Amino acid sequence: MSTPRFTTKELDRLRELAAEWGKIVSKRAFGDDGPGLDVDFRTMEQIATAAAQGLTEGALQQMLQQQARKVPRQYPCPDCDTLCPTEPHTRALTAQGAQVEQAERIAHCPACRRDFFPPLRATLGLDEHAFSSSVIQCIVTAAARFSSFRDATDAVKMTGIDVSESQVRRLAHEVGQELIEARDRKVIEHRRRQLVPRTEVIPEAVVVEIDGGRIRTRAAGAGPGVHEAQNKEDKVACLATLKGPTFVSGAPNHPNRSGARVACAAWCSR
Template sequence: MGQDRLKRAFGDDGPGLDVDFRAMEQIATAAARGLTEGTLELLLQQQADKLSTEQPCPACGTLCPTTPHTRPLTADGAEVEQTERKAHCPDCRRDFFPLRTALGLDEHGYSSSVLERIVTAAARFASFRDATFAVQMSRVGISESQVRRLAHKVGAELVAERDRKAVEHRRRQLASRTGVVPEVVGGGRWGRIRTRAAGRPLVSTKPRTRRTRSPVWPR
């Protein structure tokens, strides 16, 4: 695929003596981009072909028929047509895409690496305009409004995940280190503490004290 692009650009004999390095660089970049796009589209097609024609709904588990579906997807250094399968659950009245979870994709139309780049730029730069310019410099076609929308959406998702983990942490019950927790009945003589477990007689516990010897003075 890359060789065909090079032949179309320079012919079978390669570049002439009047071709500068910038032109070679542009052709090589386009060839690499075409190779990446072709490879990704082939892999996505092969994966989609392995999916069965019925898939369970992620919400209710109802088996739903799937149909072929394509959409544009922005990847790292490539713009591809993603081949996937789409299903509709009549009980939940919602569409779902079984392959996106395994691929780490969502409805945004960007790969996880590109989405991470967009959100990182939005967090590090002082304005969405500067963040958009930085992302565009990495050969990702995106507008300032898209950067703003994605940053707000991903930020809200991260906050919701943080709050969910905080609630789970507060609700977590620590396991008891002892099978039976003793019941303190009362104090005894000389600092003894009397305890009693369920169905057991009283037990006296004497706290440990450190003994010190009296100094012996020479006579």
């Protein structure tokens, strides 16, 4: 079963509903009359942030617990297929703006003596790391953009995510290694012509033409004379698909000389 996706409209309606609960938060913090004239904005911001964190944690916790209850009490071992009893298991999980206890189930196979998790983590897009996938994305993006793991860790911490420098370093290396392996796999698939084409109609033959040069430019709208003259690179590319008739014998094999029709699929310049 695929994950149900929510439209922007549906998410907006949930946000409007939660916004209404803001009135309850204000009432709980300051009473029916709301904050007095001595309350500054920073205090209001702290209250709203605490309430938003609580809402995020509560919603995530509820959804995770309800989902975990649907995991069967017995699950076949992925190695030997023995039906194994599953036990409740929890772990701390860091998500965007929340720390939650993730409820799941774990099983122990008496035949192979291995512990395994029924495939709920795969459905959730989680792995053995104690971070949600969006948090991992945030961490590795920071590690890629900043010149040191220490700076990247500080940047991630500023978003409210509790992470250590060693965790940032380890995740960056692991994800980097996965990207290297994925790139190398694609190179091999390309060489073996195993890559799935990204176009529905595969042309019989294609031509890629490129050319470039240097042109002298001057400032626009600067009146008579040459202003701010400078050399600029000019690049032109043409991608063309070729289609020609097939000859039984004695045919010239050059598509143009054989009277092929040439259709330019796309032009781009500069």
